[in-house]
Amino acid sequence: MYEGAIQDLIDELGRLPGVGPKSAQRIAFHVLSADPADVNRLAGALRKVKDLVRFCTSCYNVAESEQCRICRDPRRTDEVICVVEEPKDVVAIERTGEFRGRYHVLGGAINPLEGIGPDNLRIRELMARLSGGAIRELILATDPNTEGEATATYLALMVKPMGIAVTRLASGLPVGGDLEYADEITLGRAFEGRRAV
Numbered sequence: 001m002y003e004g005a006i007q008d009l010i011d012e013l014g015r016l017p018g019v020g021p022k023s024a025q026r027i028a029f030h031v032l033s034a035d036p037a038d039v040n041r042l043a044g045a046l047r048k049v050k051d052l053v054r055f056c057t058s059c060y061n062v063a064e065s066e067q068c069r070i071c072r073d074p075r076r077t078d079e080v081i082c083v084v085e086e087p088k089d090v091v092a093i094e095r096t097g098e099f100r101g102r103y104h105v106l107g108g109a110i111n112p113l114e115g116i117g118p119d120n121l122r123i124r125e126l127m128a129r130l131s132g133g134a135i136r137e138l139i140l141a142t143d144p145n146t147e148g149e150a151t152a153t154y155l156a157l158m159v160k161p162m163g164i165a166v167t168r169l170a171s172g173l174p175v176g177g178d179l180e181y182a183d184e185i186t187l188g189r190a191f192e193g194r195r196a197v
């Protein structure tokens, strides 16, 4: 334990996700010995992210204006919406270069154990977008885990009666893996997605 400012910094750093006490201490002493200009840039970046970044009013991706870059892009189609859990999923899908539609960021997944139900996610906002009538297909790209599956199932039940095509990203069994070692979700999906050979 140190005194004053250095301990305050260690405490704050230690509250960040993925930063344990040892890392917090290492970063704090790095900051202490770093060039003041570098530290000012870091402090500025921290302040700027809170001042400038907000959520897109259409899709709830991170944005620096009313709408995010993707929602402002006139070359993308309004007919397909891809539903994801977090803004980082948007980045991951954008990196594939395969998708030219719009997104909807839920802000998480249904997780009864942590008290997260449909009302805690941006599902009402999604339904409002879908009722506009322009949307042809909804792609469910929630995570391939229990919570993501539960969320996708819930959304499919809500959306299918609206006459909108609902699709789920295919996820195959790991190449070279044994069936018995695949988790049940992956295996179940592989069965559903089976095709004639």
Ligand SMILES: [Zn+2]
Pocket: 056, 057, 058, 059, 060, 061, 067, 068, 069, 070, 071, 072
């Ligand atoms: Zn947006």
